[in-house]
Amino acid sequence: MNNTLEAKQPRCVDEKSSRWYIAYTFSRAERAAQRKLEMIGVSSYVPLHKVQKNWSDRKKILETPLFPNYIFIYASQTRKYEILKMKEIVNYITFEGKAVTVSENLINSIKKIVEHDVEVTSLDYSPGMRVRIKEGPLAGVEGKLLKKNNKNFLLVEIEILQRAVAINISCDTVVPV
Known part of the structure; x- marks a missing residue:
């Protein structure tokens, strides 16, 4: 079973200027953001893991985001501002006013x-x-x-x-x- 939501590689990405950014999403909006990013050709990553949920009448294994409310986005400097216009994205994680990148x-x-x-x-x-x-x-x-x-x-x-x-x-x- 695939435990990730991963967009297809974008058609035309400027590899030299693109970086992995971490964006904060609204509650439970990681997957919707993932789908919208895929539609505009932007790669993103939402790591999922299996969690057993127990209700009074049953137990169920669900795939939930490993980091709730966060999505990793692979974008160029110019595309990252366009992505902020999406209603699912709150903001990028920043340090001293700059969007943080991860390796x-x-x-x-x-x-x-x-x-x-x-x-x-x-x-x-x-x-x-x-x-x-x-x-x-x-x-x-x-x-x-x-x-x-x-x-x-x-x-x-x-x-x-x-x-x-x-x-x-x-x-x-x-x-x-």
């Missing part, structure tokens, strides 16, 4: 984790030792090591959001960076 490596790490359908926990940001997975399907994914309740987790962070994705991992499979 392609970070996007690929998040994609790799979500695509391999490992148990994912979304945690608030917590600093730790930087490590890289050395083997297996997630080989090459980098993050910070965190220990919680006697379990080891690898954090793949989005520092500007002070959020991270955490996967349960054995210390035997990681090496210091």
